Amino acid sequence: MRLNDEEKAMLAGEAGSPRRWAIAHQLAVGHFFDAEDLVPVSQAHIMGDTESLGEAGIAFLEGLAAAPRDQRRVRIPTITDPRGLDFSSYARLKQTDAMAALEKRTSDALEALGVLMTNTCINYQTVFPPVLGEHLAMGDTGVVIYSNSVMGARSNFEGGPSAVAAALTGRTPRYGYHLDSGRRGTKRIVVRDRPRDWSEWGALGGIVGSIAGSYWEVPVLEGIDGAPTSDELKHFGAALASFGSVALFHMEGVTPECRKAHEVFDGPPPVPAIVTRADLDAFRARYAAPGEKVDVVVFAAPQLSLFELEEIAALVGGRRVHRDTALLIATSPENKAAADRMGLTARIEASGALLLSGVCFYQSYAREIAEANGWKRLMSNSAKLVNIIGGYGYLPSLGTTEQCIDAAVAGRM
């Protein structure tokens, strides 16, 4: 890979050991993916929940944090994905003091690097929206696919170590979705029936993700008549990334790089896969369990926007959550503060629900809290969550927001 003088100096250790580690890591990854050089990035976003980090990851961050200040501070604005634990409510979820101690060590280390603890996976809605053509190092699959597709920015999936490396060097290897050639359409999807709610947008993402099936595929959607909302695209993209490991989609007439579908293909557009109402219904039916008792209803993955919180407050409508069911909602610290100020938190929590700040459910020791609370059957409007949470032993069901709230109140589906 070609390095400029500044990058060579970092590799030689002239900017300290953290930056030497960072650029060496980037060269290893870049070499693997045939990157020719490094591209400057304007933001980094670090996923670092303590379950994923483990003791080894936390000790690594603490090692960086122990370096002299001028050697350890990040070079670009750097923010964080949801944490694993909300200090104000972890005891209620039966998370342990040991988990809280790990969280504190991690936060202390990241803050020592100069990282801004935004603790959110909806930074594109709440912190600093990406811009068309902007190169980024984003560390959450939902953030990457939204930034790439809806905003037209350029990022690969940057796992925690690579996002830390990008923060320290201010660049990242130029491969994949940083290149024009990586952003061309490879699969064609025609949507016959527009999704009707957030869970169906997620279902569409799940269906398209299963068709695409690879990080290196770029699905192109036709047939979406009129712009979806940011929350609809958020659910669609998060599920698409979850089911298919996809990092970029184009949507004709909606996303900025796709005015017309045929323009994003090299050569004639391929024969399309067709998605109909029956496919959306069948997707949800895979998770159906009518009449079953519900242990926990979760709104998360991605964290909720202010508008989603407002809808939940309205749907709860003064009712009480069933005594044998938990209702959990996760949002960003910024939205939590806004919800507090606007009275939404009080309206939601009067039902017995818990509005969590700066966390996401599946990143919060989901297996351990299931065992501690006796949770098995989970219901959510997030197709991403129902896709992944089975891996932690849950039995997941997908419903509309209204169906989820009704189930939380009734204690069953």
Added chain:
Amino acid sequence: MAVLFAHCGIGAAVRGIALVAQDNFSARYDLDRIKGIFSRPGHALYGQSYAGRILVLNTVKGGVASAWMLRDMAARGLIPAAFLFNRVNPILAQGAAFAGVPLLDRFDGDVTALIRTGDELLVEPVEGRVTILSR
């Protein structure tokens, strides 16, 4: 001795015994990382130990967690000796680089069919080469 060729990979050369399946991989959702076994019931390698084996699978799924998790698995001594995939996404490459675990992908052919469980392998990432020493 059959020799397989791949794109140049990550990590140092290693010898070991293959554990193969036509399935995918997520460190967060497929593994019990404390016991060192595949723990998701639907996985083709459910119940099997991966520690010290050369793991041969199709591709990577799931989110970004594997990038951190491989290093913690290595620190606790419960990690595959190497990963061979048909194709990985950036997360597993980043995780392998961070953990110092050998990784190869982009073989000439379907690696999950070319290698069988129990094969003794020599994995040479720099050369992009895997030698089946004995079967």
